[in-house]
Each structure stands twice: as structure tokens, then as C-alpha cells.
Amino acid sequence: MCEGFMLCALAFVLLAAASHRFHRDAGATSPAQRRWLRGLGAALIVVALMRAGTAIDGERWVRLLVCASLAAVAVVLTLSVRAAAVLYPLRRLLTRRAATPVGREVEALVGACG
Numbered sequence: 418m419c420e421g422f423m424l425c426a427l428a429f430v431l432l433a434a435a436s437h438r439f440h441r442d443a444g445a446t447s448p449a450q451r452r453w454l455r456g457l458g459a460a461l462i463v464v465a466l467m468r469a470g471t472a473i474d475g476e477r478w479v480r481l482l483v484c485a486s487l488a489a490v491a492v493v494l495t496l497s498v499r500a501a502a503v504l505y506p507l508r509r510l511l512t513r514r515a516a517t518p519v520g521r522e523v524e525a526l527v528g529a530c531g
Contacts, residue, residue: 418480418483418484420465420468421465421468421480421481421485422484422487422488423488424461424462424464424484425461425481425487425488425489426488426491428458428461428465429458429488430492430496430503430507431454431455431457431458431507432454432455432458432459433492433496433504434454434507435451435452435454435455435458439496439500442500442504442508443508444507444508444509444510444511444512450511462485465485466481
């Protein structure tokens with residue numbers, strides 16, 4: 418159940434990052450990035466369904482719905498309080514600088530430290 422909760426929560430954060438309200442906070446500026454976020458969120462929900470731990474029957478659906486509803490409530494409450502903090506790791510991932518090699522950043526850090 419904990420694994421399903423975490424997968425659903427991550428899926429809902431990705432789906433929220435693709436929404437009109439939060440896509441700027443998440444750094445998803447292009448429509449292609451938002452489509453990828455929606456696809457990844459949907460894929461995580463499917464993975465949560467497959468990892469529910471029982472045979473495909475009613476109990477698996479009940480477990481998925483319980484995990485998804487608890488995760489949805491937690492994500493909505495967290496986004497309503499601190500949306501920027503929740504979406505910050507995703508923003509760092511989507512807006513990272515590809516032009517600066519790691520070696521230059523290390524050299525600049527070492528030069529600044531002394």
C-alpha cells in the first residue's frame with residue numbers, strides 16, 4: 418500500500434506540473450514537456466495498478482483507488498500550501514543548463530572558495 422501511495426503521489430505531482438495552473442512553477446514551458454509529464458504520470462498510475470500486490474480482481478482495484486485517493490488528498494493539500502517547494506526538483510530537472518560542463522562548475526566553485 419505504501420508503494421502504491423508513493424507511485425500515485427508522484428504521478429499526481431507530474432500531472433499537476435503539466436496543468437495550466439502549475440506548469441510555470443514546474444518549469445514546463447513547452448507543450449511537448451507538458452505532454453511528456455502527462456504521459457509519465459499516466460504510466461506511473463498504470464505501474465501502481467500492476468504493483469498492487471494481488472491478482473487482477475476487485476481487490477486490486479480497491480487498493481489502487483484507496484492509494485490514489487489518499488495520494489490525491491496529500492498532493493492537493495501540499496500544493497495548496499507550498500507548490501513551489503513541491504515542484505522545485507522537477508523545475509531543476511526541466512530547466513537545467515546543458516551548455517555548462519560539470520568541470521567548469523567545479524573549477525568555479527574551487528576558485529570561489531579560495
